[in-house]
Amino acid sequence: MVDKPQIKIGNAQGFWGDSVDAPARLVSQQPDLDYLTLDYLAEVSMSILASQRERDPTAGYARDFVEVVRSLIPLWQKGSKVRVISNAGGLNPHGCAKACAEVLHEAGIRSMKIGVVTGDDVLPLLKAAGTNGGAKSKLFANLETGESLTKVSGALVTASAYLGAQPIAKALTAGAEILITGRVADPSLTVAPCVAEFGWDWNDHDRIAGATIAGHLIECGAQVTGGISTDWLQIPDPANIGFPIVEVSSDGTCVVTKPKGTGGLVNERTVKEQLLYEIGDPDNYLSPDVTVSFLSLQVREEKKNRVRVGGARGRPPTSSYKVSASYRDGFWAQGMLTIFGRNAVAKARRSGDVILKRVREAGYELQRSLVECVGAGACMPGLLDRSIEAELLETLLRVTVADPRREAVERFTKEMSPLICGGPQGVTGYAAGRPRVHPVFGYWPCLVDKKELNPQMDILTSKG
Amino acid sequence: MKQSSTKRQIRLGEIAYARSGDKGSGANVGVIARAPEGFAILRSYLSAARVEKFFKPLGVGKVIRYELPNLGALNFVLPRILAGGASRSLRTDAQGKTLGQAILEMKLTIFKRDWMRLKLPVRSAQSQGDEITQPGVARNATL
Numbered sequence: 001m002v003d004k005p006q007i008k009i010g011n012a013q014g015f016w017g018d019s020v021d022a023p024a025r026l027v028s029q030q031p032d033l034d035y036l037t038l039d040y041l042a043e044v045s046m047s048i049l050a051s052q053r054e055r056d057p058t059a060g061y062a063r064d065f066v067e068v069v070r071s072l073i074p075l076w077q078k079g080s081k082v083r084v085i086s087n088a089g090g091l092n093p094h095g096c097a098k099a100c101a102e103v104l105h106e107a108g109i110r111s112m113k114i115g116v117v118t119g120d121d122v123l124p125l126l127k128a129a130g131t132n133g134g135a136k137s138k139l140f141a142n143l144e145t146g147e148s149l150t151k152v153s154g155a156l157v158t159a160s161a162y163l164g165a166q167p168i169a170k171a172l173t174a175g176a177e178i179l180i181t182g183r184v185a186d187p188s189l190t191v192a193p194c195v196a197e198f199g200w201d202w203n204d205h206d207r208i209a210g211a212t213i214a215g216h217l218i219e220c221g222a223q224v225t226g227g228i229s230t231d232w233l234q235i236p237d238p239a240n241i242g243f244p245i246v247e248v249s250s251d252g253t254c255v256v257t258k259p260k261g262t263g264g265l266v267n268e269r270t271v272k273e274q275l276l277y278e279i280g281d282p283d284n285y286l287s288p289d290v291t292v293s294f295l296s297l298q299v300r301e302e303k304k305n306r307v308r309v310g311g312a313r314g315r316p317p318t319s320s321y322k323v324s325a326s327y328r329d330g331f332w333a334q335g336m337l338t339i340f341g342r343n344a345v346a347k348a349r350r351s352g353d354v355i356l357k358r359v360r361e362a363g364y365e366l367q368r369s370l371v372e373c374v375g376a377g378a379c380m381p382g383l384l385d386r387s388i389e390a391e392l393l394e395t396l397l398r399v400t401v402a403d404p405r406r407e408a409v410e411r412f413t414k415e416m417s418p419l420i421c422g423g424p425q426g427v428t429g430y431a432a433g434r435p436r437v438h439p440v441f442g443y444w445p446c447l448v449d450k451k452e453l454n455p456q457m458d459i460l461t462s463k464g
Numbered sequence: 465m466k467q468s469s470t471k472r473q474i475r476l477g478e479i480a481y482a483r484s485g486d487k488g489s490g491a492n493v494g495v496i497a498r499a500p501e502g503f504a505i506l507r508s509y510l511s512a513a514r515v516e517k518f519f520k521p522l523g524v525g526k527v528i529r530y531e532l533p534n535l536g537a538l539n540f541v542l543p544r545i546l547a548g549g550a551s552r553s554l555r556t557d558a559q560g561k562t563l564g565q566a567i568l569e570m571k572l573t574i575f576k577r578d579w580m581r582l583k584l585p586v587r588s589a590q591s592q593g594d595e596i597t598q599p600g601v602a603r604n605a606t607l
Binding site: 042043044047143144228229230231269272273274275276277278279280281282283294295296297298299311326329332334368369370372374378379380381382383398400401402440441442443445 | 477481482483485486487488489490492494496520521522530532533534535536537539541549550551552554555556557561562563564565566568569
């Protein structure tokens with residue numbers, strides 16, 4: 001393939017809701033960027049997309065991505081060669097590709113190739129297994145609890161397998177300049193261009209492990225450039241935090257960096273923190289492309305804001321894909337009030353009890369409820385000394401409830417504001433109005449045999 | 465009194481930094497030594513049992529500890545700590561974002577000779593005064 005010593009891969013979207021102008025900014029800050037990866041899919045994102053698709057069958061993908069493509073057009077017109085790889089396709093990668101093609105067409109770009117990867121949707125497979133007398137439902141048992149799928153199969157909303165890098169790499173090799181997928185493993189967005197550019201064999205597990213590490217490091221955007229770091233107060237210019245770039249070499253090692261002139265920080269600490277983010281057994285990091293050991297990794301700061309990561313070891317991947325399924329599980333709502341004054345925490349707790357008691361007396365025994373006093377150590381009960389709690393003059397009362405019945409949760413939303421007149425003195429912060437009722441989507445992680453799936457890729461062009 | 469002359473109480477955040485995140489209804493927290501010499505302290509004082517006890521108020525299951533000596537780090541897997549996780553938990557922190565900050569508040573009572581190995585800059589007399597172990601403090605330190 002191409003004899004490139006290294007390729008530069010950036011990430012400018014760590015989740016759906018991340019900075020909307022970050023992609024165009026990153027490309028203009030780093031004009032020689034080869035690939036831009038954008039992640040839109042958290043575990044719950046698919047269920048949000050499912051609700052959108054119910055209302056409009058052409059929806060079901062991250063609309064924000066189409067705007068990102070629009071924002072990149074001037075850069076492509078000025079000669080940028082950056083190729084974009086994103087899971088923005090969600091439940092409807094073809095719909096997403098069509099919308100992007102229209103935007104490009106309107107701008108007069110007629111020759112761009114859009115790759116689409118599909119085959120991650122396993123909802124029909126799970127639904128069939130759940131209804132087939134339950135014979136196959138054991139196959140899709142909950143990975144965390146071991147429960148059989150029959151428990152939720154009637155309420156399933158989405159089920160997507162985390163595909164690997166292979167179909168993406170194939171589409172890139174076929175010339176795709178914008179690559180849209182549904183659910184894929186986040187690091188695979190980075191592994192694919194490495195394999196496409198360097199021509200690695202899929203059995204070259206150590207190099208693919210190295211690229212997987214590179215992908216793992218940038219998949220959450222600014223989390224590796226100083227974001228959420230323990231020493232965040234010391235990072236320079238956080239308002240202008242740079243998004244990450246990995247310079248991956250053909251030997252599978254990489255340098256983590258960020259564009260010159262941006263804020264934030266890349267050092268051994270920010271890199272080590274992100275290496276440990278959301279991992280389990282560090283000797284068995286599972287991706288659809290490879291099983292990685294972190295135990296041989298070497299992390300070394302070469303220069304300011306340049307950290308080399310090498311030494312990854314890989315083994316063959318497992319024979320299954322991980323599946324993330326979601327199911328309808330009732331409704332929830334949260335309400336908040338600020339309580340100020342002497343004994344604020346005691347007043348807040350009593351107010352919480354009042355709210356729940358009134359819902360009960362209205363005839364609704366709520367399935368689940370929680371009263372928290374934010375500011376009094378709600379996130380880590382037991383950590384804050386009780387005597388300090390008594391001294392606090394201010395707390396944010398947060399009451400959260402969940403129930404299978406929408407009307408029960410709705411009743412709760414009407415019981416917050418009566419405290420404005422009937423609660424303790426010093427209740428404020430209610431200008432946002434009544435709480436909103438949201439659906440609950442339960443999370444169902446399971447496995448599917450790789451043989452059951454057939455990931456596909458197609459190439460479209462912007463002429464439509 | 466002999467105890468207080470050979471031991472001292474520290475806050476984990478003085479010798480380590482951390483990051484946490486969710487995995488379904490569980491979470492993990494990575495704890496990384498600030499100085500290479502600090503890893504030995506983490507390894508000997510920060511046991512899985514210790515971390516499990518610390519996070520008990522959140523309903524954590526059996527904690528598993530993994531060692532990453534190459535990074536000077538420990539990784540703790542915290543099953544069921546999120547009471548349902550991102551999609552179902554009613555808590556403010558349904559995704560375990562705060563667990564890293566929480567664990568750094570843990571108090572550890574360590575031997576002074578272990579502390580000396582860290583070769584950390586001498587801290588102000590005031591902060592040292594707070595941290596000399598008094599009888600009984602070690603019990604509170606387990607929270």
